[in-house]
Amino acid sequence: MSRLSLADVYRARQRIAGRALVTPLLQSVALSKVAGVAVYLKLETVQPTGSFKLRGATNALAQLADEGCKRVVTASTGNHGRAVAYAARALGIEAAVCMSSLVPRNKVDAVAALGARVVIVGKSQDDAQVEAQRLVREEGYAFVPPFDDPRVIAGQATIGIEILEALPDVATIVVPLSGGGLFSGVAFAAKSIARATEMVGVSMERGAAMHASLEAGRAVHVDELETLADSLGGGIGLDNRHTFDMTRELIDRVVLLDEVSIARGITHAYREERLVVEGAAAVGMAAVLDGAVRSQGPIVIVVSGCNIDIDTHRRLIGDA
Ligand SMILES: *Cc1c(COP(=O)(O)O)cnc(C)c1O
Numbered sequence: 136m137s138r139l140s141l142a143d144v145y146r147a148r149q150r151i152a153g154r155a156l157v158t159p160l161l162q163s164v165a166l167s168k169v170a171g172v173a174v175y176l177k178l179e180t181v182q183p184t185g186s187f188k189l190r191g192a193t194n195a196l197a198q199l200a201d202e203g204c205k206r207v208v209t210a211s212t213g214n215h216g217r218a219v220a221y222a223a224r225a226l227g228i229e230a231a232v233c234m235s236s237l238v239p240r241n242k243v244d245a246v247a248a249l250g251a252r253v254v255i256v257g258k259s260q261d262d263a264q265v266e267a268q269r270l271v272r273e274e275g276y277a278f279v280p281p282f283d284d285p286r287v288i289a290g291q292a293t294i295g296i297e298i299l300e301a302l303p304d305v306a307t308i309v310v311p312l313s314g315g316g317l318f319s320g321v322a323f324a325a326k327s328i329a330r331a332t333e334m335v336g337v338s339m340e341r342g343a344a345m346h347a348s349l350e351a352g353r354a355v356h357v358d359e360l361e362t363l364a365d366s367l368g369g370g371i372g373l374d375n376r377h378t379f380d381m382t383r384e385l386i387d388r389v390v391l392l393d394e395v396s397i398a399r400g401i402t403h404a405y406r407e408e409r410l411v412v413e414g415a416a417a418v419g420m421a422a423v424l425d426g427a428v429r430s431q432g433p434i435v436i437v438v439s440g441c442n443i444d445i446d447t448h449r450r451l452i453g454d455a
Pocket residue numbers: 186187188214215281282311312313314315316317318366367413415416439440441
């Protein structure tokens with residue numbers, strides 16, 4: 136079990152104030168009708184980098200900067216990479232993002248546009264990871280993990296504090312679940328403040344590494360499969376130190392969704408909520424639409440990000 140305390144989460148909130156947004160919590164009329172109780176959306180889509188990952192990255196980098204660290208590195212090409220690049224620039228430190236030569240040009244450009252040093256190496260994400268470790272060993276960079284890190288978890292946990300402050304009688308919180316940094320953080324904060332809060336994690340059926348690990352009772356490898364919820368892909372790390380134990384202790388229920396449901400969540404968001412969301416962020420809404428989340432009291436859905444490929448989005452909403 137991690138040594139995270141609620142005081143760490145409040146300190147994280149102070150550290151990220153003015154750097155990551157306090158996001159809106161809006162009631163969804165359409166989903167409230169479906170669920171028969173009030174349903175609210177916590178909109179991490181409006182963060183400057185388009186996802187909640189800015190919270191954890193900012194909290195980790197602010198602490199590293201205070202300790203005198205001048206250079207950080209990550210191997211993520213997705214929302215974490217963007218968040219690290221953005222937070223590093225805001226804090227005046229250098230960020231390197233290692234990527235393989237197979238990463239699409241637009242992703243490379245997005246990270247470079249945020250001022251990060253892009254290191255292209257090898258032909259797989261594993262090669263990029265090896266290069267990141269080399270930069271740590273030989274060039275004095277600090278590695279910033281995407282989820283399995285108490286500073287990152289504490290940053291994501293600030294969402295839980297915001298939810299409980301805005302809606303003290305929340306009964307159920309629904310959170311997208313991949314490596315478990317978001318889930319662990321939100322669940323830890325919510326249950327520390329209001330013990331009875333029910334915590335539901337939602338993953339896709341195709342390659343749900345945390346779910347498979349919970350079933351096995353230890354971190355296990357799961358083959359990564361293509362999914363609309365691409366930000367939920369990837370393993371939890373066979374040497375997982377924090378998020379597996381925290382998720383196992385704090386989770387009340389896991390919901391797994393097929394691709395049709397995830398697509399329905401994306402189109403629902405657009406048509407009924409007027410929101411552009413990525414697949415990973417649509418899973419909470421999709422789970423409610425499927426009738427897979429029932430609660431006696433108010434439900435909050437964490438809508439985790441908006442970074443979806445525009446052509447994919449257009450195709451899904453039937454506007455191609
Ligand atoms: C990273 C991410 C998640 C999952 O977060 P974990 O901490 O890995 O569980 C969910 N949604 C979006 C948009 C993400 O970028």
